[in-house]
Amino acid sequence: MAKTKILTPVLLFILSLTLLSLHSFGQTIMTSAPRLLTDPFLQLPTETSVRVVWFTEFLGNQHIVTYGENLDQTIRANTTKLSRTREDQRSQIANPPQQPVNRDIWRHEAEVTGLTACVRIPYRVTSIREDGENISSDVFTLAPTPKPGTPLKILLTSDHQLKPMTAANLQKVVETVGRVDAVWFAGDLINVSDRASEWFDDQRGGAFFPALQGRANYEMEHNGVKTTYTGGEIIQHAPMFTAIGNHEVMGRLGRKGSLNDEFNDAIPRPVAQKLYSGKSLINNSYNTNTYEEIFTLPQSKTGGKRYYAVSFGDVRLVVLYVTNMWRTPKLDEKSRGRYREATPDLNNPENWGYGQLIFEPIAQGTQQYNWLTAELNSPEFKQAKYKVVMFHHPPHTLGDNIVPAYTNPVQIIDRDRNSQVKAVRYEYPKKADYIIRDVVPLLEAAGVQLVFYGHSHLWNRFVSPSGIHFLETSNVGNSYGAAWGEKKREIPNGYQEEYVALGDPNNLQPVVPTIDPLLDKDGQPMPYIASNEITVFSIFDTSTNTISGYRFDTRAAESEIVKFDEFKLDKI
Structure with a gap:
């Protein structure tokens, strides 16, 4: 019992240092970890517009593109959630799951309009998290077709x-x-x-x-x-x-225990119609x-x-x-x-x-x-x-x-x-x-x-x-x-x-x-x-x-x- 009384202050001191260290580490993680899953990239240019797309792992409150010579114009992005992105035992990530599990990923897209041919202008994207934190990309350039x-x-x-x-x-x-x-x-x-x-x-x-x-x-x-x-x-x-x-x-959805096996599990649509009558043809053939x-x-x-x-x-x-x-x-x-x-x-x-x-x-x-x-x-x-x-x-x-x-x-x-x-x-x-x-x-x-x-x-x-x-x-x-x-x-x-x-x-x-x-x-x-x-x-x-x-x-x-x-x- 005496030994316990002697060690208790030491243990408390060590524990306090450990908690302080973990708290500081946690703060570092919280300030550095929130990020965009991708930089923005360009899609579907027209004579006067182009789409800007990027991804996050959080839904967020708002996602915007700022653009123009002084980045003084703003447009809000539309957000959708990917429906089939998953990870499995062959995913090269920390602690991969043993069976395919869904991974929540959101896609953001804004159409920048009013552009002039052969004129390239700067832009960047910003996603605002649910906690109010703003996460912005670097500044890149865009142009119409x-x-x-x-x-x-x-x-x-x-x-x-x-x-x-x-x-x-x-x-x-x-x-x-x-x-x-x-x-x-x-x-x-x-x-x-x-x-x-x-x-x-x-x-x-x-x-x-x-x-x-x-x-x-x-x-x-x-x-x-x-x-x-x-x-x-x-x-x-x-x-x-x-x-x-x-x-x-991708092949038939959810029939196999790994995404590799599912990918290899495609069959012709006419065969799927016979084997899975009344069920989703896309889910039971390929997609x-x-x-x-x-x-x-x-x-x-x-x-x-x-x-x-x-x-x-x-x-x-x-x-x-x-x-x-x-x-x-x-x-x-x-x-x-x-x-x-x-x-x-x-x-x-x-x-x-x-x-x-x-x-x-x-x-x-x-x-x-x-x-x-x-x-x-x-x-x-x-x-x-x-x-x-x-x-x-x-x-x-x-x-x-x-x-x-x-x-x-x-x-x-x-x-x-x-x-x-x-x-x-x-x-x-x-x-x-x-x-x-x-x-x-x-x-x-x-x-x-x-x-x-x-x-x-x-x-x-x-x-x-x-x-x-x-x-x-x-x-x-x-x-x-x-x-x-x-x-x-x-x-x-x-x-x-x-x-x-x-x-x-x-x-x-x-x-x-x-x-x-x-x-x-x-x-x-x-x-x-x-x-x-x-x-x-x-x-x-x-x-x-x-x-x-x-x-x-x-x-x-x-x-x-x-x-x-x-x-x-x-x-x-």
Whole structure:
């Protein structure tokens, strides 16, 4: 008892110091922690206006944009809550949950009007919390859509997916060309669309918005030397136009225990109608809800934000919804792949993947095809100096993901004498490739100069006999290689169709870079870049009709940025 009396004052003293320290720490946290979840970014410019969008993790009392030469004009933002953003056990955050749980995120958007073409003005955003605290962004600049004849520099990018070199890539864009005027993004922005941290604050430092806003914190190491890349301050000043890739599409809602499994759980809508009669078709097949809630994009009458066209300076940009469900090419019994169903699921059709299903039809006679036909015949398209089409899936590439053909899977079910399912296989008739058979002839007839796409995580380009340039510049953060030389695609044997193991299956030869190509082991120039150390970006300079390809070797932070390719978009 005496011992207790002696120690009590000491313990009280230590406890008081601890509480004081915790109180001071808590004050520090309270004063530094409240923040905007993203910087503002620009969307949907018109001749006299542009939208300003940002996100917070609090509802707040008010959210405003101040703008003008002296920041003396104010407009209030509209606030909505994202409906499907969640975290799960694979989220790269502190204390990830063991099952998917909702994460509350609010989106704020204001339309700044009364703008003048070619006049750029400063702006910033402010969110007022429920406790009255004001949280403001830095000051950035905005402008309306440029008039024809305005010289522009446009970043062409795709397939970021939080990959290792992405922050370095975007940082080098700004260091090389300065401020760009727009960003064209050919899909696969993130990995799992409903995982909130991939958009906003993945703790590895390379989430989508931080990388495009110069607020990334991604560390790379080579030979013991560490370099931290911050990405580029890009979309605070430049509007971004995006296409849907397969990673923007989520599968059946809530049927699996992780968001990765849910993402991989897409099935065709007609199958969902049979399996889940009377239930939500979107929740039980696939959806792009989070993608569409995050971005304000031009819209078409039939496709909404999923496919659209927009004029920007001298360019008419046509964005299509051309992507399908990626499934593994592996043929082992456990794989629910592009060519077969997993053996354990043969008698449980609810678990089938139904091959590489196409999310939005574009075959001749479909709604998207008819819309595209009308757009290619519109005055806005015909009068544009530059006619560009962007979508995700490659029409020509050395990458793996072009095989099999872009067509609806043909299901073949093998049964035994007792009618029991022995195997479920899928064929993809090459002659029914919707891109090559139906879409490309339209583009050729309409005088399209550039088709820009991604998906295979490499750089390569092609030119058709009619003069269309086909460009894939998706080796931003990593690469899965090119089917060239000794490296072949993983394709099935013994199937009805012939699946091409090497080269472009649609019969174009890749173009060797015109300035400084990489060399293979024999010293010969290579017509592609497929590297996990060298990152690539492309810039379209409308004042010179040129698209330039740049590369940067991340193995040496002090290495130079190399322009390795350049070509002109001539009128067809």
